[in-house]
Amino acid sequence: MLVKLIRLILFPFVPIYYLVTRLRNWLYDKGFKSSKAYDIPVICVGNLSTGGTGKTPMIEYLIRLLKNEKSIATLSRGYKRITEGFVLGDDDATADTIGDEPYQFYRKFEAIKVAVDGNRQNGIEQLLDLEDKPEVILLDDAYQHRKVRAGLNILLTSYYNLYYKDIVLPTGNLREPRSGAKRADIIVVTKCPVTISKNEKDIMASKLKLKPHQKLFFSHIGYSESVVSSNNEITLKSLPKFTLVTGIANAKPLVNFLKDKGLEFEHIEYPDHYSFRPNDIEMLSEKEVIVTTEKDYVRLSNNESLETKLYYLPIELIIDGKNVFDDAIKAFVTKRN
Structure with missing residues (x-):
């Protein structure tokens, strides 16, 4: 209750946050602030909100989808780790040194590289300098990190907190205005009820106001x-x-x-x-x-x-229209290689 009260008190700052983040995006969109693209497939998984959309299950889904065909690296910020700069997961890695979610990737998937760096440009360049450099890089929670221009942007929004129903910080949960969704190539509504109806999907699709280039999917969590x-x-x-x-x-x-x-x-x-x-x-x-x-x-x-x-x-991500989703990811990776 106290947190909600504080957020309401801070409502006058919402327009300021909105304008600052909108201006930042405009500067990147118009080229006044530069972003760097890369020759290898870079897939960004992120959201507009402050968390809870299921980024980790999505990253794991992509790893399972691609790991037998391509050498994969994940790159995360490594939230709350005690280290600084670029760190590549190794036998000495812990949740403290690379962050809890990257460490989870490291423990589960032996064949991939797991790296952390708050500076995604530097992190990508460090990975590409490795002798056995990856063929695909998965950026975890980097949708707002616009210094990197990912080849494919996957935007997640939780069924329980759809971004079109929200406003920006500090009163709402959005890191940037809803208009930022236009950068996404794929939008996934996550954590849906298993019983979600086609009519409900159609209503959400209309409210998300997809751009012509965007594909929409719905997913739910499968529990062991x-x-x-x-x-x-x-x-x-x-x-x-x-x-x-x-x-x-x-x-x-x-x-x-x-x-x-x-x-x-x-x-x-x-x-x-x-x-x-x-x-x-x-x-x-x-x-x-x-x-x-x-x-x-x-x-x-x-x-x-x-x-x-x-x-x-244990949990796993289950995507409605899995074959179409998988084909879109593989088509992007194949095209960029």
């Missing part, structure tokens, strides 16, 4: 029927009462899924990318069974006191 740890697996049907721990932007879809399964749990909710403190770990160590997201798992699993009780629920 088991929770897993480093050395164990429990089916949801066999799961005893547990504690759900989340440090993500929007836990509502996950909570709804678990409730629909009739599971009994308490929910301890932390802010997105939360850095767990010793007193948090001490409190959690007293719980019998803990279920969390994979992103939170990579930050919590190095605590010995949680080792035998910590599990995460």
Whole structure:
């Protein structure tokens, strides 16, 4: 409630933020501020809002789609990492050194390169200077990083917080005006209910006001029927009462899924990318069974006191019209190579 009140108080600053970000975009659009393109396929995955649209599942989807045909690198900012500059994931990497989401990529996909750099231009150039340089670069959360001109822009917007219903910061959640959506080549409405109707899709499509060059897709999250740890697996049907721990932007879809399964749990909710403190770990160590997201798992699993009780629920992105989406991605990659 306090955060909402503060945001309302800050409403007079909304026009200022809007004008500043609109001007910045105009300067890039007209060429007064330069952006750099690259000879290899660069795919940017991002959003207009401040988070919770499902960028990580989308990046993982693209990795799975392309990794057997091309050498892939992901490039992220590495939010809340303790390192600076360009860092390439290696055997010494942790969630602290490269960030939780990049570390998740690193742990899951052995054949790809995972890099972080707040300066995306520098990060791309460092990757291209490698002896075994990647053939495709996936930019994670770089839609507003306009110094790089990606060859393909994928814009995500959550079903629960569609950008056309929102306004810019500090009162709203948008990082830039809604007009920024015109830069997207593909728009994906994420986290849709599985039962979404064609009529509802048509209504959303009309309100998104797509440009002629844009393709629209809808997706939902597919949840595993088991929770897993480093050395164990429990089916949801066999799961005893547990504690759900989340440090993500929007836990509502996950909570709804678990409730629909009739599971009994308490929910301890932390802010997105939360850095767990010793007193948090001490409190959690007293719980019998803990279920969390994979992103939170990579930050919590190095605590010995949680080792035998910590599990995460695997998820995957499921896209309606998967074949059309896959063909569009592969066509772009093939054309640019």
